[in-house]
Amino acid sequence: MPESEALALRGGNQSRTRAHNERLVITLLHRNGALSRAEIASRSGLSAQAVSVLTRKLEAEGLILGGEPVRGRVGQPSIPFRLNPDGASFIGVQVGRRSAQVVRGDMTGRIRDKVARSYAHPEPELVAEFVMDAVAVIAARGDLRPATGIGIAIPSEMWNWAGLIGLPEARMQGWRDMRLAERIAAETGLPVYTRNDATAACGAELMFGRADLPADFLHLYFGYFVGGGLVLDHRLYDGPTGNAGSIGSMPIGWQGRPRQLIELASIHALEQSLPDGRVLTDEGGWDMPAPLLDRWLAQAAGSAAHAIAACCAVLDVAAVVIDGWMPATVRASLAGRIEAALPGFDFSGMRRPQVIEGTLGRAARSIGAAAIPFGAHFLVDQAELVPAGAG
Amino acid sequence: MPESEALALRGGNQSRTRAHNERLVITLLHRNGALSRAEIASRSGLSAQAVSVLTRKLEAEGLILGGEPVRGRVGQPSIPFRLNPDGASFIGVQVGRRSAQVVRGDMTGRIRDKVARSYAHPEPELVAEFVMDAVAVIAARGDLRPATGIGIAIPSEMWNWAGLIGLPEARMQGWRDMRLAERIAAETGLPVYTRNDATAACGAELMFGRADLPADFLHLYFGYFVGGGLVLDHRLYDGPTGNAGSIGSMPIGWQGRPRQLIELASIHALEQSLPDGRVLTDEGGWDMPAPLLDRWLAQAAGSAAHAIAACCAVLDVAAVVIDGWMPATVRASLAGRIEAALPGFDFSGMRRPQVIEGTLGRAARSIGAAAIPFGAHFLVDQAELVPAGAG
């Protein structure tokens, strides 16, 4: 029996119905902030009685909180329910080229706890040790409920980027057989999920970012490299290999020679273009001469706009979200330049997407990592996610 | 309340569970051909008892058929169930630039009845009249169960193609306010669904075409124009406006000037390149001098390969299916050339997709049209489709 089918085509029964409806209530509160039982009933199509039972149970479990009754309208006052931030916690692990961090996020996506480490190069075993330790430390802190699950946001196939990362090929091979998720799962006994880091950043924006996002959008994350994520029909889509929307490989014709977006628009490229060999981080190093930054902004925005145009020919997304670990002012001008560059492409027969700035910056990937178990356990859209080792 | 949410986030209950499980049984039989009750139970996770009840009901309704008991293995013989071809019928309407056809498909996607008409130009009202008449005629024929629903496969925004179609702009405007779906729905009282024609062709291949397709693929349909369709995670994805995967608008750098794929790879382009002004159809007109066909094949395959490469940078599809209304031999060489052209593009960091020939040819779009109500009524994946007028 094909495994995907076994998972995708499941029969329904009473307990699954109940599980689905509980997730549904949580999903509605997650999306709308606060709703009365009556509003939950009308939005879900469930009867008032069913909602009454569901909310009572969820409140007893501490997953949702009832607020002050709302008066001022005819009839009995309604009680607004919202997610209890302390209802559950999730651990997010983010591994990058220059740093890694482990966070604990709460039910509303707020980071409640964080451990970070920077390094010159991502030595596989050293990074793994840090992560394992940090997860243990964070999981042990008792100020929140024990974590429900762990998400890892990490670049796909890190071992292929040895050249650009500046670590010998042989040393990078350690990443190939790392099986970090399995190791953490074995250590903690919790379900562990892995996702491409840029996709995770996209998921963070979808779940905990701006509320005005359309049902379908492309998300670009400018990190040491550029990555992308896709939201289709309100769902994060990461494709059969988890690399959908990774438009870093998009070929861009730039000054004659075709190059990949990743070479043109990464912060890596900016760093390389600086004469003093400085290291850029999310906070420091950006006080560079304006012409240097400008040149990179022009190149990055131009090539990103090209990639966006190509993407829109296939996907008809309504918006593009621009984010990355850079100062907010830089992100703003990057987004502005991309928006300005888009009309230069031929959008006949397709829609030109709106350009929107992301809101999460540096934290996007680790919040996105923590968002994986959140979604897997509490939201309806992602009920089918499977942790490492389960397949 | 946002409508999409009302549809997307529905609560579950017993009757919905039952409806889902009935669809699930049908979906499993649709995908697997024939299964015993025990196999259905193991694949769905339902209990044997539940499957027993479900299959008995579906058999009584004539939707599925039990076959001869399979002997030869230990234990009680198992009865293989399969879909009853005559269990239901669906009407598919396909409107093109040169012809329209209305078909009746059965439960297995076979065309059981067909009415077609050719024309030099798609005069809006004349075509609409033909379609309305043909639907009435086909719906009246009593050799099958009355149709469950009607699907329409039609190019998006036909009115924008006046120039290429060769009909005055003013006359084409009739398509803009046609509301063909509403008219047919009003006439027949049946649910009517509309979908882009190339997307419909893709859906036909997904549901009734080759069985060896991966979960994620891109489908190119070479018609009078070129269109595309996308299947993501076993589901036809057509995006917020129904134009996802319509890669006809993809910009292609070809001999210096950037052009859209539609100009380079359409059968329209081939026709224009022929000196004798002949008209190409799915059967006739293809006996042209080899160099002329060759030139078009090279151009179409080259530009399609370019579009495929761009698409793969975003989407990581495992395969590309090539189909169109052309002789099978032409399709075969087109697919072969596309496959040969792909390695010329830079696929580093992404996967080079397999090139597969489609199987449905001329009939793909009308079968795909009939497949819409089939999916909407009987398959689990498409339970959320809404007919015209319901929104």
Place this chain on the structure above:
DNA sequence: CAATAAATCATTTCAGTTGATTTATTCGAC
């Protein structure tokens, strides 16, 4: 006749629905 597997039977479980009822408020008539 034992083993095996499919399929069914009889009973139980439980989640949501339905329709009546309670609760808490605003609104309008006097």
Place this chain on the structure above:
DNA sequence: GTCGAATAAATCAACTGAAATGATTTATTG
């Protein structure tokens, strides 16, 4: 201003119906 009508939220009690469970029947092979 006070009181009853209207309104809306929320709950109660009884009912429904779908699937699960465990025992049983059926049909086959060995």
